[in-house]
Amino acid sequence: MADKLIIFDTTLRDGEQSPGASMTRDEKLRIARQLERLKVDVIEAGFAASSNGDFEAVKAVADAIKDSTVCSLARANDRDISRAAEALKGANRARIHTFIATSPVHMEMKLRMTPDQVFEQAKLAVRYARNLVEDVEFSPEDGYRSDVDFLCRVIEAVIDEGATTINVPDTVGYAVPELYGNFIRTLRERIPNSDKAIWSVHCHNDLGMAVANSLAGVKIGGARQVECTINGLGERAGNCALEEVVMAVKTRRDYFGLDVGVDTRHIVAASRMVSQITGFPVQPNKAVVGANAFAHASGIHQDGVLKARDTYEIMRAEDVGWSANKIVLGKLSGRNAFKQRLQELGVALESEAEINAAFARFKELADRKSEIFDEDILALVSEERHAQ
Ligand code: KIV
Numbered sequence: 406m407a408d409k410l411i412i413f414d415t416t417l418r419d420g421e422q423s424p425g426a427s428m429t430r431d432e433k434l435r436i437a438r439q440l441e442r443l444k445v446d447v448i449e450a451g452f453a454a455s456s457n458g459d460f461e462a463v464k465a466v467a468d469a470i471k472d473s474t475v476c477s478l479a480r481a482n483d484r485d486i487s488r489a490a491e492a493l494k495g496a497n498r499a500r501i502h503t504f505i506a507t508s509p510v511h512m513e514m515k516l517r518m519t520p521d522q523v524f525e526q527a528k529l530a531v532r533y534a535r536n537l538v539e540d541v542e543f544s545p546e547d548g549y550r551s552d553v554d555f556l557c558r559v560i561e562a563v564i565d566e567g568a569t570t571i572n573v574p575d576t577v578g579y580a581v582p583e584l585y586g587n588f589i590r591t592l593r594e595r596i597p598n599s600d601k602a603i604w605s606v607h608c609h610n611d612l613g614m615a616v617a618n619s620l621a622g623v624k625i626g627g628a629r630q631v632e633c634t635i636n637g638l639g640e641r642a643g644n645c646a647l648e649e650v651v652m653a654v655k656t657r658r659d660y661f662g663l664d665v666g667v668d669t670r671h672i673v674a675a676s677r678m679v680s681q682i683t684g685f686p687v688q689p690n691k692a693v694v695g696a697n698a699f700a701h702a703s704g705i706h707q708d709g710v711l712k713a714r715d716t717y718e719i720m721r722a723e724d725v726g727w728s729a730n731k732i733v734l735g736k737l738s739g740r741n742a743f744k745q746r747l748q749e750l751g752v753a754l755e756s757e758a759e760i761n762a763a764f765a766r767f768k769e770l771a772d773r774k775s776e777i778f779d780e781d782i783l784a785l786v787s788e789e790r791h792a793q
């Protein structure tokens with residue numbers, strides 16, 4: 406049996422950190438229900454200690470969601486961890502995700518702590534969290550820019566304290582795929598108790614490589630959890646996009662050899678819901694969920710797809726929740742695509758000569774208008790008939 410890749414969605418926590426993307430409790434609940442429909446394994450519902458509003462949102466999600474694990478973020482201190490545990494009380498499966506920064510610049514300039522202090526605090530936090538819930542994730546924030554020896558020391562200690570998942574964030578999106586994959590592998594090889602925890606990747610998209618880095622963390626590093634968000638929402642340039650990472654692992658199962666539990670047919674609905682709630686539009690050429698992701702405009706492509714979809718499609722639009730792929734009629738379209746659309750519209754043109762005449766009018770129109778809609782075709786066919 407293939408290994409399973411755990412999908413940890415953080416749209417409601419890291420996604421919400423995107424400037425202008427804050428969500429109300431009820432909006433978070435709607436998205437959480439859609440994530441449950443998608444069958445994501447873990448939903449990070451928020452950061453319970455950050456505000457009363459977020460506490461209520463995490464609590465509402467924990468009370469409502471039955472199938473996915475519900476998680477709250479918490480800094481590595483008793484107050485945050487207690488708030489997270491309290492908000493998660495109603496969950497069927499609860500996870501506390503505690504973090505502290507481990508990179509030199511974060512420890513010195515942000516936390517104003519020595520590495521030894523950070524080491525102690527990380528251990529105490531995980532120990533405390535493990536007294537409250539069984540499922541504890543630990544993240545060394547800015548892990549990728551941390552000293553590898555220090556990171557090994559911290560991670561080994563928190564696994565000893567009972568951390569069940571170790572997440573290695575590329576907090577500032579500085580990694581490149583091969584190096585990030587090797588980094589995860591090195592940590593796993595060097596830490597003696599590394600196989601007692603599940604390894605997770607969490608990549609930001611500052612250089613546009615969040616998905617590639619996450620996949621390298623899985624393939625090269627052996628991580629078995631990916632942290633991601635719908636539409637890649639998140640701080641600055643965003644997080645790893647759930648729809649892309651899931652479809653990459655599913656479409657290239659021959660390469661990754663992993664199972665993913667996500668019911669991909671709900672992806673497009675999730676994307677639209679998040680876009681509508683946050684007011685962040687999805688770019689048309691966005692992989693998987695963009696309006697053009699399954700649209701064919703060139704005549705050669707349209708002809709190929711009409712003959713066999715595999716010519717220009719590596720996955721099916723229907724598998725991610727689109728009703729169908731889209732043949733966009735315009736000046737690049739060929740006669741075959743035009744004829745097919747006439748059939749779909751129930752227009753029976755008698756002879757090849759009639760089709761040729763209608764096609765010529767269509768091409769004339771397409772030179773003036775960038776996209777030809779069904780109404781345009783019906784109008785030009787009716788004009789053609791009246792002209793005869
Ligand atoms: O990017 C990051 O480092 C985070 C952590 C809190 C996991 O979001």
Ligand code: ZN
Pocket residue numbers: 419574576607609
């Ligand atoms: Zn993050």
